[in-house]
Amino acid sequence: MTDHPTLSEEEVEALEGGLGIASHARRRGSFEPRPFPLGGEMARPLQALPALDRMNERMARLLRDVIEPFARAKPRVDADPVAVRPFESWQAEQPEFTSLSLYRMKPLKGGMLLAIPPEFVRRLVDAYYGGSGLPVARAAREFTAAEERLLTRLAEGLVGTVGQVWAEVAPCQPQLRARETNIAFASLARGEEPVAISRFAVAWGQAEPATIEILYPLAALRSVESALAAKLHEDAGARGDEWKRRLDGAVRDVxxxxxxxxxxPELSVSELMRLAPGDVIPVxxxxxxxxxxxxxxxxxxxxxxxxxxxxxxxxxxxxxxxxx
Known part of the structure; x- marks a missing residue:
């Protein structure tokens, strides 16, 4: 290399002017740096979210069997597409009183949060003990003993389906860490950290659907992103075979x-016209x-x-x- 620059100062300034860059800014170093969240989870979208959507569709079918014994009816459970939002944004939308269960998801990093609205729990208790299961306009600050018992059994069933579905990706067994009713104490993640939100709309009877939510820190899903992506490709390859199997099963049930x-026997028209009760037709x-x-x-x-x-x-x- 040489000690002399290839371009003169005037040439450099002329080039910068053509690019719309002020030469005095270069000399004075007045460019303002923009902050960039190194390691921020929102900077790169999770490529395997479609795999999580497919898992939720299967989980929705399993949840019907979990909820049916409590509702005394076959509910309809629909899985919404997974949404990714900062945890504090989700917290801001939650009521002051609700059912929040925190679980460990070892060997996955982070954990899982299960949110069940109290109105849904009250309806299940009413239906379970022979009532109509219709919504009851009653403000409450705590669950009754009957609601606590049913809520415990319901949460165990729901989390059991989570472990069953996740076993196809990364074998894990959710373990209860804490149960809260105040959103301020649900410490799944820091406020600015993104979470993946799985929503399940549960409907039976004439009432409006209730929403059950399952939250995962996005960092926890990053640790198994490759396994989720592999599961997505596997499902895509088996989709044709699955479609054929389901079609074959549906056709066989027709x-x-x-x-x-x-x-x-053969009769003439005249014989047919003369038929009367008691006549015998030999065959x-x-x-x-x-x-x-x-x-x-x-x-x-x-x-x-x-x-x-x-x-x-x-x-x-x-x-x-x-x-x-």
Missing amino acids: RIRARTVLAR SLPAMVPLLVEGRPVAFGTIGEHDGRAALRIEKIENRSLPQ
Whole structure:
């Protein structure tokens, strides 16, 4: 290298002027640095959120079986797309009194928070003990003993489904760390830290759906991002096979009407017009009668008796190939 610059000071200033950069700013060093949150989780979106959405869809199906014994009815559970927000933003929307359960998710980093609205708990208690399960306009600052017992059982069932679904990605068993009713004491993450929010809308009866929320610190999901991405690719590859399996199962459950014809007597029009109660029409039964579906024979069999009822014993299956 040489001690002399390739461009003169005047040439450098001319180039900077063409780029819209003030030369005096370079000389005085007046460029203002912009703050950048090094290591900030919001700077890079989580690429595996679609995998979490798929897990939530499966979890929604499992939650129906968990909630049904309490609601005394088959609820409808829908999973909303996962949202990512700062934890303090989510906290600001929560009521002063609600059910908040904090769990460890070892070996995952961080933990998990389960939020259940108290109105939903009261409705389940009412339905469980024979009531209508309709909303009750009652402001409360604490749960009753019956609500606490049901809430404990409900939370255990919900968290059990979480562990079951997560086992396909990273085997973990959620362990209860604390249970709170004041959002100020739910220390899942620092206020500015982002969290992934999974929402499940639960509806039964005539009331409006209730929302159950499960929160994960985004940092905890970062630690298993590669496993989530692998699960997403695996699900995408198996989606065609799964679709075929479900279609095959649905087709096999379709009900069709089958009938058999014992005899086909022939009558003239005049004989048909003279028919009266008590007339006897002679028929001859064939050795084997057909089993018909949509007018097409699918099998042949003999008429007999089974458990005191007339029955058809299949003797021969017709060719099942589709017509050309």
